[in-house]
Amino acid sequence: MIQPLAYIHPQARIADNVTIEPFVTIHKDVEIGEGTWVGSNATIMDGARIGKNCRIFPGAVVSAPPQDLKYRGEQSTVTIGDNTTIRECVTLNRGTALDKNTTTIGSNCLLMAYVHVAHDCVIGDNVIIANSVQLAGHINIYDYAFIGGTSAVHQFVEIGAHSMISGGSLVRKDVPPYTKAGREPLSYIGINSVGLRRRGYSAATINEIQEIYRIIFLKKYNVTKAMDIIEAEFAPTVERDEIINFVSNSQRGIMKGFGNT
Template sequence: MTSPVAAPGIHATALVDPQAQLDSSVSVGPYTVIGPHVRVAAGTSIGAHCVIEGHTTIGRDNRIFQFNSLGAIPQDKKYAGEPCELVIGDRNTIREFCTFNIGSPGDNGVTRVGHDNWIMAYVHLAHDCVVGNNTIFANNTQLGGHVHVDDWAILGGFTVAHQFVRIGAHSFTAMCSLLFADLPPFVMCQGQPAQARSMNFEGLRRRGFSAERISAVKAMHKALYRDDLTLEQARARITELTEKHPESAPDVQMMLSFLQQTSPQRGIVR
């Protein structure tokens, strides 16, 4: 016999604050607690024993599995109750025992997750993290505060990123990688601390990159890691690639923009 529900899709044992804004198509599992400032869009399912609190906005068609904590206050001693936010986009899968904290007033005040991300169990997103679209976070990935992860990045199990680290688009970390420096776009890394090993060529092929674009990525790898150049010299070499590989202009610009924002103190994964 199935248990009765308090409202369509909401289990009778779930505690949903009357001020929470849930689309009528949202489903909520047993013993889940949802706070007054939570908004959830159409088609999202929330499993059993979750706690969703704070100023948390969740988009459409997400699958949130059981035992997640979303929207708790940041693990930051400076936090003093400010109305910071957690914003989650559409079509994300969030597996068991993940912890996503709201932002902090020391940054933009928002922890943000984009669309179509595949986030496995025990992932932690600290305050003010920004995650793009189409990423994969394997089990136990842990991000310190203010970490930015760009589109299509894949983080292997037990990857740990120091606060303020940036992880570029189409990059890839091996299991147990420890990031103290920025990981540029396309780069595959491994180790503690992480070291660059190659570029994510197989991932690029799967995403439909042409041979010309992949050739340009190979040239960027050579400039950054094989030719014993300073970062400034490597950037100058990379700038010239659009003449030989015009189709790769957006990829080159993305790399140059990423390197431009890298602080000399932090540097890039070498």
């Protein structure tokens, strides 16, 4: 159902069963998958690739040019997976040729009102980003992460899978998987045990993750020493290896343990 008061460029590629409300603007180089709903006054600009059964609320701007002085008008995209909800006044900037050439939001995500996602960010599946979170460019957020409202995330930061960041946080360092982060400066405050239980992780696995992070954050070892101890004392598992790889490959450095400034 497409309302006559909407503007849709004749070359935009709109699938069947898409609902487009009045006063929507859809530019030329746009693809929208089946079953997606686009609310009034949303703007879908060139380079948008929107999946199936998404919900885009009024005032959202999808695939605007990046706010990057190095951008020279090159063709680039924003890709949104299936079943993702983009709430009111969210702004999603497309990628740049100097990095990924695309900004990616996964499937089954919820981006609440006034979220900003800058150029070349990659957001995984089942991610929740609460109201007014501001993401700078080149950020990676892995599956099932949660970012609390009004948080600001520095460019090039990595936020691990199943992690949880408290509202109002200033995220300047990488946040490893399965952790909870809070306080100022941003610090380790435990593992996301409630989220892990909800997603079917066993008590034994949760306990192992907790023991690994005690070594990283609470024992006051440097990162290299902590990684050596973990590799020596814990048998390889998916979770252990994910933590080791994330921490060892961190470019910005990981957040601190509380009290370890």
